[in-house]
Amino acid sequence: MKKLLYVLVAVIIAVSCFTVAVSADDGRTLTVVSVTEKSITFKYTGAKAGDNNWVGVYTKDASVTPDAQSETSSFYVYLADGDGEYTIEFDKCLYTRDNKDTYAPGSFWRNVENPVLADKQENYKLLWLGGASWYETLAQAALPAASQGGGDNPSTSDGALAVAIVAAAAAGAVVLAKKKH
Known part of the structure; x- marks a missing residue:
């Protein structure tokens, strides 16, 4: 017994x-802690002051380059310096079409009208962007496949x-x- x-x-x-963790060459880490139908929780380490740090939810095939000066994330949050953890609650993100972006650490935003992932979560990834252009990819992490049973349980x-x-x-x-x- x-x-x-x-x-x-x-x-x-x-x-x-x-967890699903990805580490960058410069010591940054981005870790997916949990994913539900309504939110994504992640941890990060190594956000440097002045690096314009933010994490967005992108389709897994999305590519963002510093030259493009644009991107299309579904949801995003600006990171505080150092290490931290955020939960992006999709329905609590401010819609960029209706609000002026503040660029404030801890502010949550969405570029999609409906505050949900439009496809299976394994078809998305997190990209940590920043740098002088705001669009350098600093780290990334794939979202895991959904667990059987659905609901709001972490995957x-x-x-x-x-x-x-x-x-x-x-x-x-x-x-x-x-x-x-």
Whole structure:
């Protein structure tokens, strides 16, 4: 019974710690923490003062270059300097057509009329943009595939579940090995 409890705890820890992280060459990191039908939560590290830091939600095939001087994100937020975490709640983002952009850290915006992702979440990514042009790609992170069952539960992928199962099996093996000696 104790072994089963250890395995269960290992599975819960492994699944609850699921993240998708991407690190840039200069130490910046962008980590997708959770995705629901109504929001995306992410963490970031390394936002430097004066770098015009912001993160946008883009289709996975979108490409933004400093020369273009334009982009089309669905949603975006300006980052505070340093490290932080934001939840982009789609229906709480100000619509750019109806409001003047303030460029203030922590302000949430949308370029789409309907405050929802128009396609499956795995068809989107986060792009951290900034620099002198405002359009240099500083880091990016893909959104994971939606979990089965829908709703507002954070998403996990089959890969995260496989990691959880392996972690649980390893925890069980450790418990068994300790009992044999």
